[in-house]
Structure formats: C-alpha cells, structure tokens
Amino acid sequence: xxxxxxxxxxxxxxxxxxxxxxxxxxxxxxxxxxxxxxxxxxxxxxxxxxxxxxxxxxxxxxxxxxxxxxxxxxxxxxxxxxxxxxxxxxxxxxxxxxxxxxxxxxxxxxxxxxxxxxxxxxxxxxxxxxxxxxxxxxxxxxxxxxxxxxxxxxxxxxxxxxxxxxxxxxxxxxxxxxxxxxxxxxxxxxxxxxxxxxxxxxxxxxxxxxxxxxxxxxxxxxxxxxxxxxxxxxxxxxxxxxxxxxxxxxxxxxxxxxxxxxxxxxxxxxxxxxxx
Amino acid sequence: xxxxxxxxxxxxxxxxxxxxxxxxxxxxxxxxxxxxxxxxxxxxxxxxxxxxxxxxxxxxxxxxxxxxxxxxxxxxxxxxxxxxxxxxxxxxxxxxxxxxxxxxxxxxxxxxxxxxxxxxxxxxxxxxxxxxxxxxxxxxxxxxxxxxxxxxxxxxxxxxxxxxxxxxxxx
Amino acid sequence: xxxxxxxxxxxxxxxxxxxxxxxxxxxxxxxxxxxxxxxxxxxxxxxxxxxxxxxxxxxxxxxxxxxxxxxxxxxxxxxxxxxxxxxxxxxxxxxxxxxxxxxxxxxxxxxxxxxxxxxxxxxxxxxxxxxxxxxxxxxxxxxxxxxxxxxxxxxxxxxxxxxxxxxxxxxxxxxxxxxxxxxxxxxxxxxxxxxxxxxxxxxxxxxxxxxxxxxxxxxxxxxxxxxxxxxxxxxxxxxxxxxxxxxxxxxxxxxxxxxxxxxxxxxxxxxxxxxxxxxxxxxxxxxxxxxxxxxxxxxxxxxxxxxxxxxxxxxxxxxxxxxxxxxxxxxxxxxxxxxxxxxxxxxxxxxxxxxxxxxxxxxxxxx
Numbered sequence: 153x154x155x156x157x158x159x160x161x162x163x164x165x166x167x168x169x170x171x172x173x174x175x176x177x178x179x180x181x182x183x184x185x186x187x188x189x190x191x192x193x194x195x196x197x198x199x200x201x202x203x204x205x206x207x208x209x210x211x212x213x214x215x216x217x218x219x220x221x222x223x224x225x226x227x228x229x230x231x232x233x234x235x236x237x238x239x240x241x242x243x244x245x246x247x248x249x250x251x252x253x254x255x256x257x258x259x260x261x262x263x264x265x266x267x268x269x270x271x272x273x274x275x276x277x278x279x280x281x282x283x284x285x286x287x288x289x290x291x292x293x294x295x296x297x298x299x300x301x302x303x304x305x306x307x308x309x310x311x312x313x314x315x316x317x318x319x320x321x322x323x324x325x326x327x328x329x330x331x332x333x334x335x336x337x338x339x340x341x342x343x344x345x346x347x348x349x350x351x352x353x354x355x356x357x358x359x360x361x362x363x364x365x366x367x368x369x370x371x372x373x374x375x376x377x378x379x380x381x382x383x384x385x386x387x388x389x390x391x392x393x394x395x396x397x398x399x400x401x402x403x404x405x406x407x408x409x410x411x412x413x414x415x416x417x418x419x420x421x422x423x424x425x426x427x428x
Numbered sequence: 429x430x431x432x433x434x435x436x437x438x439x440x441x442x443x444x445x446x447x448x449x450x451x452x453x454x455x456x457x458x459x460x461x462x463x464x465x466x467x468x469x470x471x472x473x474x475x476x477x478x479x480x481x482x483x484x485x486x487x488x489x490x491x492x493x494x495x496x497x498x499x500x501x502x503x504x505x506x507x508x509x510x511x512x513x514x515x516x517x518x519x520x521x522x523x524x525x526x527x528x529x530x531x532x533x534x535x536x537x538x539x540x541x542x543x544x545x546x547x548x549x550x551x552x553x554x555x556x557x558x559x560x561x562x563x564x565x566x567x568x569x570x571x572x573x574x575x576x577x578x579x580x581x582x583x584x585x586x587x588x589x590x591x592x593x594x595x596x597x598x599x
Numbered sequence: 600x601x602x603x604x605x606x607x608x609x610x611x612x613x614x615x616x617x618x619x620x621x622x623x624x625x626x627x628x629x630x631x632x633x634x635x636x637x638x639x640x641x642x643x644x645x646x647x648x649x650x651x652x653x654x655x656x657x658x659x660x661x662x663x664x665x666x667x668x669x670x671x672x673x674x675x676x677x678x679x680x681x682x683x684x685x686x687x688x689x690x691x692x693x694x695x696x697x698x699x700x701x702x703x704x705x706x707x708x709x710x711x712x713x714x715x716x717x718x719x720x721x722x723x724x725x726x727x728x729x730x731x732x733x734x735x736x737x738x739x740x741x742x743x744x745x746x747x748x749x750x751x752x753x754x755x756x757x758x759x760x761x762x763x764x765x766x767x768x769x770x771x772x773x774x775x776x777x778x779x780x781x782x783x784x785x786x787x788x789x790x791x792x793x794x795x796x797x798x799x800x801x802x803x804x805x806x807x808x809x810x811x812x813x814x815x816x817x818x819x820x821x822x823x824x825x826x827x828x829x830x831x832x833x834x835x836x837x838x839x840x841x842x843x844x845x846x847x848x849x850x851x852x853x854x855x856x857x858x859x860x861x862x863x864x865x866x867x868x869x870x871x872x873x874x875x876x877x878x879x880x881x882x883x884x885x886x887x888x889x890x891x892x893x894x895x896x897x898x899x900x901x902x903x904x905x906x907x908x909x910x911x912x913x914x915x916x917x918x919x920x921x922x923x924x925x926x927x928x929x930x931x932x933x934x935x936x937x938x939x940x941x942x943x944x945x946x947x948x949x950x951x952x953x954x955x956x957x958x959x960x961x962x963x964x965x966x
Contacts, residue, residue, distance in 0.1 A: 171916065173916060175895045175923045182895075232885070232886045232887050233690075234687055234688050234886075234887060235687040237685075237687045237896055264896060265687070265896060265898050267899065269897075294812075295814055296899075296901065297910050297928035299912055299926040299928075302924075314897075314899075314912070325899070345812065345814070346812045347812065347933060349936065350936045354932075372641060373640065374509075374510070375510045375641070382545070383648060387649075389649055390543065391545065392544070394509050394544070395509055395545065395546060463616050465620055466621060466643065467620070468665055468749055471668055471712065472748070474712075474731070475735070478727065478728055479735070480731070505643070506643060508641075508643060510642050510644065511643070514613055514614065540662065540665070541645040541646065541647075542650070543646030543649055543650050544646050544649065
C-alpha cells in the first residue's frame with residue numbers, strides 16, 4: 153500500500169501548453185510587423201500583376217476573353233463598434249519629458265489605448281521612479297499597481313515588470329515597464345513608493361522575481377512552504393497537488409489507525425489515490 | 429372521540445416519551461452556529477440572520493464567536509490550502525455533539541475555483557452533515573438546509589453515539 | 600532594568616468575529632497599546648488571476664463577481680470596461696447609463712454592509728438590522744434584473760444582455776423615495792451617539808501624505824482631505840454626463856470616514872435618480888463580431904469601486920481568446936497595507952474600529 157506512489161505531476165490535467173508568441177506591445181515591433189506585412193502585400197501584388205501580364209499575352213494570342221487586372225486589396229471596412237487600438241508615437245509632454253530626462257535610460261515610449269507607456273532600462277528603474285515622483289513637471293505621487301508578466305517564449309527576457317503611476321494633482325496615469333531576464337533582481341520600488349511593499353511581495357510570491365533592498369520579501373498569499381510560483385506559464389492551473397492533501401486525518405491519528413487496521417483485516421485498500 | 433383516544437387524568441399532566449427524543453428535540457431546537465464567514469456565502473448567511481429572513485425563528489439565531497460555545501459550523505465559502513488546517517482545528521475545538529453544514533458550491537466541491545490553492549470541498553477537511561447548493565445559496569436555501577439538519581438531529585440515535593465513543597469508529 | 604518592557608504577542612484571526620472574513624493579525628502589545636501589527640493574508644487565495652488567464656474574455660466575468668462579493672456589479676463594470684478598452688469597443692449610451700445605474704445601486708448595498716458590520720463590531724447591533732432591511736430591497740432589484748442576488752454577472756462585453764425588466768423603474772423610484780429617510784434614521788442612531796463618537800473620533804488616523812504614499816484610495820483617502828475620485832478624475836461609464844459631488848473631510852479619522860461614506864450614499868441616490876431621468880433610448884449592445892480575438896495590447900483600467908480604486912491589468916495575445924495576463928489591483932489590498940500605520944501606538948480595541956473603517960473584503964485582497 154505504502155509503496156504505491158502516484159505521480160501528480162504527470163497527471164493529464166496538469167499538462168500545460170506553453171505560449172509560443174511574445175505579446176509585448178511595442179511601437180517598434182508594431183512598425184516592423186506592419187512593414188513586413190506591407191512588403192508581403194506588395195510582393196503578392198507584383199506577382200499577381202506579372203501573372204496577369206502573361207495571361208493577357210496568352211489570351212491576345214489565342215483571341216479569347218481578356219482576364220481581369222489585379223486590384224490592390226482595399227483596407228477592411230469596420231462594420232462593428234470595434235476599432236483595434238494601435239500603438240502610436242509618444243506625443244504627451246509627460247512622456248517627452250521623461251525621455252528627455254532619462255536619455256539612454258528610456259528604451260521606448262509610446263501611447264496605446266490612451267495610455268502612456270515608457271520602457272525603461274532595467275538597471276535604472278529606481279531612478280526613473282524617483283524622477284516621476286520628484287520632478288516638478290511630472291509629480292506622479294501614487295503607485296497604483298505593480299505587477300509582472302511571464303514570457304517563456306522570448307529569448308532575450310523572461311519577465312516584464314510594470315509600474316502604474318498616478319498623479320492625483322494632475323489626473324494623469326503613466327506606465328513604466330522593464331524587461332528582465334530570469335534571475336535578474338531589479339531594485340525595489342519601496343524606496344520611492346512605500347506602497348510597493350506588498351505589491352512586490354505578491355510579485356515574488358506569484359512569479360518568483362526577487363527585488364533588491366526590499367525590506368521584507370517573503371510570500372504573501374501562498375503559505376511559506378509553497379512549491380513553485382503559480383503565475384508562471386509552465387505552472388498548471390490545478391497546481392502540483394497540494395490541494396489534494398487529505399486534511400481529515402485527526403491529530404493523534406487514533407481513529408485513522410483504527411479504521412486502517414479494520415480495513416487491513418478485511419483486505420480493503422482505503423488509500424487508493426484519486427484517479428484524475 | 430373514542431374511549432381509547434380520550435386522555436386520562438394522568439395523561440393530561442404527564443407526557444410520556446423517550447429520553448432519546450427529548451435529547452434530540454432539545455438539541456435540534458437550540459443549535460448555536462459559529463460565526464465563520466469565509467467568502468461570499470457569509471454575506472448570505474448574514475442576510476439569513478438579519479431582518480427579512482430571521483434565522484432566529486428556528487432556534488439558530490445566536491451566532492457565537494468562538495467554537496467552544498457552538499454546535500454547528502456553517503462553512504460559508506471557499507476553503508483554501510492555507511485555511512484548511514485552521515478549519516480542522518476549529519472543528520476539533522467544538523464540543524460534541526457537533527454538526528457541519530457545507531454552504532455553497534465552493535464548500536461542497538471547490539465550485540468555480542478549480543485551481544491550485546483551493547481545496548476541492550470541505551469534506552476533505554471535516555465530516556459534513558448537510559450540503560446546500562448554490563453560488564451563493566439564497567437565505568431560504570440556508571434555512572432549508574438547516575431544517576434538514578434538524579431532521580437529521582431528530583432521527584439520530586443514542587446507540588450510534590455509544591458506538592462512536594466506545595468502539596472508536598469514525599462517524 | 601526597568602526600561603526593558605516585556606511585550607505580549609497575540610494572534611487575532613483568521614477566525615475572529617470582527618476581521619470581516621479570514622484576515623489574520625499578529626500583534627505585539629505593550630499592555631493595551633499596540634506596538635507592532637502585522638497583517639497576514641492569503642487565507643482566501645483562490646487563484647482567480649490564474650483561472651481567468653485560462654478562460655475566455657466572456658467567461659472571465661463570473662470570477663470578478665467573487666472578488667469583492669459585497670459589490671459584484673462594480674467588479675463586473677471594471678471587467679467589462681477593461682476588456683472593451685483592450686479591444687477598442689464603443690458601448691452604446693443607453694448601456695452606459697444602465698451600467699451606471701446598477702453600479703450606484705451596488706455602491707449603496709456595499710456601503711450598507713459596511714455600515715452594518717462596522718457598527719456591529721463597535722457594539723451597535725440595531726444598525727445591522729436596519730441596514731439589512733434596506734439592502735434586501737436592492738437585492739430584490741438585482742434579482743429582478745439578472746436573477747442573482749449577490750453574484751450578478753450583470754454586464755456583457757459591449758453592453759448588456761437585456762434591458763431593464765418591466766416594473767424595475769417603479770421599484771427603484773419607490774426605493775429612492777424611501778431611502779433618504781432611512782439614512783436619516785441611521786444617523787439618528789449613530790452620528791451624535793456618545794458611545795459611537797468615543798469609539799470613532801480621533802481613532803485610527805491616517806494622514807493624507809501617508810495615505811498617498813501607501814496607495815490608499817477611496818473613502819479613506821477622501822476623509823483625509825484629498826478629493827480624489829476616479830469617477831471625476833478619470834471619468835468612465837456615464838459619470839462624465841452626471842452631476843454629483845465628492846464628499847471630503849479633513850479629520851482623517853474613523854468618524855470622518857463614516858461621515859464621508861454616509862454622504863456618498865446620498866450622492867449615489869442622486870446619481871441613480873439622474874440615470875433614471877436621463878436614460879437615453881437606443882440599443883444596449885454594441886455590434887461585435889461573433890468571436891473576439893485580441894490583438895497585442897496591454898491596458899490598465901481603473902474604476903471607483905465602493906472601497907477605492909479597482910484596477911484591472913490585462914495583456915492581450917494576438918489571435919487569442921483568453922487574456923495572456925490578468926491582474927487585479929484590489930482597493931482593499933492597498934488599503935489594508937495602511938492598517939499597521941493606523942493602529943500602531945493606539946489601543947488594541949481600536950483595531951476593531953480600524954478594520955471596520957477600512958471596509959476590507961478578503962475576497963478581493965487574496966483573490
């Protein structure tokens with residue numbers, strides 16, 4: 153009975169399909185994609201024109217009906233109340249100011265869905281946060297949210313950490329973003345915004361990113377003995393089996409022992425693991 | 429009225445019944461639940477105890493704050509891995525006889541939370557007497573479940589209790 | 600030798616009648632004075648973020664009901680608007696008004712629960728019975744609208760799935776005619792009550808600077824004198840077109856928060872009445888494709904839930920039916936972080952008042 157080991161990690165409902173794309177919104181990537189798509193479209197049109205020319209020549213020789221010339225595909229008309237938001241050039245004075253002050257530290261700045269995004273070099277995030285709070289033209293007093301995303305499909309980084317800043321006096325919002333490889337420890341934002349304390353503990357708990365100079369970096373939601381980091385993409389929704397532990401064993405184990413003895417005498421196996 | 433059904437003078441001042449029935453009756457009509465709200469269902473439990481539904485009509489209005497004074501644990505909400513040992517401990521602190529109601533689909537089977545940190549049903553932690561379905565169950569459903577529990581208490585036998593205590597069989 | 604004080608460490612919760620769920624506090628006391636308070640959360644961590652990442656955008660809404668279960672409609676509104684922002688969907692005006700109407704009714708229900716439990720914790724039992732009497736009327740309205748009392752799943756992405764049922768407007772009007780008098784009734788029980796004032800005036804203070812530094816929002820911040828309301832600062836739904844005031848106080852204590860929330864309830868009544876009066880005609884659902892597949896985008900959408908700023912962070916993957924990343928910025932999470940600041944140095948009995956005034960709901964804090 154005791155030598156029967158049920159391997160929960162190989163259960164079918166714990167198999168995960170990892171994402172194959174890196175959904176990181178970025179103006180540079182968007183432009184590159186658009187350029188590639190336009191080039192492909194142009195190449196297709198050129199080929200269609202060449203085909204048309206040959207077919208036309210053939211038809212003239214044979215004296216049959218002429219084929220239709222190719223037409224460039226018109227952009228799709230939206231019949232829905234849906235306009236897909238696309239990233240656009242940073243025009244907001246806040247973003248321009250931030251880029252100007254950070255210089256090389258600001259890797260990218262753009263606007264999408266009416267939100268301001270600035271991607272900062274991972275080593276300079278603390279400097280950027282302090283700048284956002286202290287600069288007289290920016291004055292982002294509050295850190296609303298800080299969280300991270302796991303990108304297993306990317307080769308150059310593993311996580312993106314985003315900071316959502318709010319300016320109460322100017323009613324504006326800004327998102328700072330850093331991209332970090334696995335094992336990199338960014339500076340803790342608690343030095344600029346004390347609100348980051350629990351938020352960073354949660355990021356550590358859920359994704360396993362450690363922050364430098366954090367006052368109290370321990371797990372916050374899961375128990376301290378929890379295995380692995382739940383919000384990573386390779387982690388299954390059903391977990392690694394902690395939830396299937398039977399808590400009904402009484403503390404002394406007396407009732408359990410009695411029942412097991414009785415069961416053993418009659419040849420009943422009480423401890424068959426639950427088949428998944 | 430026939431001669432047989434007519435109460436005698438003695439029967440008018442005496443009620444004859446079984447000890448077991450009196451014990452069960454006294455237990456069933458003064459069940460004190462423990463205030464133990466875990467999640468959403470706790471709000472409906474509060475509503476059941478408040479003005480419109482008035483849980484007190486059935487003798488279960490005195491919500492006790494400590495397990496040591498209560499007979500009934502209404503598990504109202506999702507049971508998580510971190511919470512399960514505490515529920516177990518609370519249950520062990522309650523004096524016998526004690527009952528458990530699993531209120532809502534989370535307490536029954538994990539409900540919509542089929543995830544890593546949710547215990548799939550409180551019956552993996554403590555033995556459950558009555559299950560009440562719903563997400564969350566309406567206060568009427570809680571009252572219905574409580575009436576079912578009263579039926580169960582009324583039909584319980586002292587002999588079972590004897591066996592449980594002296595022969596050490598789990599319930 | 601005498602200046603070495605021996606501290607007592609006690610544990611409060613997770614099973615405690617006044618921790619509003621499964622909050623646990625580790626306290627270090629010097630006599631009756633709190634020296635250190637460390638909240639321990641996670642006893643209701645259900646993995647909502649992970650579940651929603653594996654469900655479609657349409658399915659995900661039902662888990663938002665169960666985040667802050669006292670105000671499910673506010674959570675639904677945040678989710679619907681966040682997904683609409685991710686896709687770039689424009690919602691018809693009638694749907695916006697109906698959403699605002701239901702959300703404000705929900706704010707009333709949520710504040711009524713707050714008042715009931717807060718007063719019950721401090722020792723005023725009667726208020727509990729009174730507020731639940733009125734709350735049942737609001738529950739009746741939700742039931743008439745969507746069939747559920749608590750977990751409403753009231754909205755759909757792009758609008759609403761049905762218009763108001765017949766008789767709904769009459770219900771709301773009857774409620775609005777009755778409710779201000781009920782609010783006065785609660786105030787006669789509490790506002791000038793000497794015991795209530797002793798337990799709340801000057802208790803659990805949190806200055807505006809500390810509140811902003813710790814990310815505290817909602818009535819707690821407004822009671823410290825900062826008129827920050829997302830309905831005004833970053834208008835969403837129909838709030839841009841409606842007329843209401845943001846009540847503020849400067850005392851920054853529990854009593855001030857009580858007054859702010861009471862005034863907010865009156866403002867919510869005004870908003871509900873305006874929504875009914877100015878309800879535009881027209882469709883209630885945007886024209887959408889049958890299947891919504893997201894583009895690469897990332898959004899953060901804040902809304903003013905009854906407890907404070909409720910933000911949803913969503914990352915969309917190209918061609919995917921479900922969000923790549925979903926994160927909830929729960930108002931209670933940030934507010935609870937300020938609890939040690941509020942209670943340290945005070946009396947241990949005031950912790951009960953502080954938890955009540957923060958209006959914590961562990962469902963959204965632990966997620």
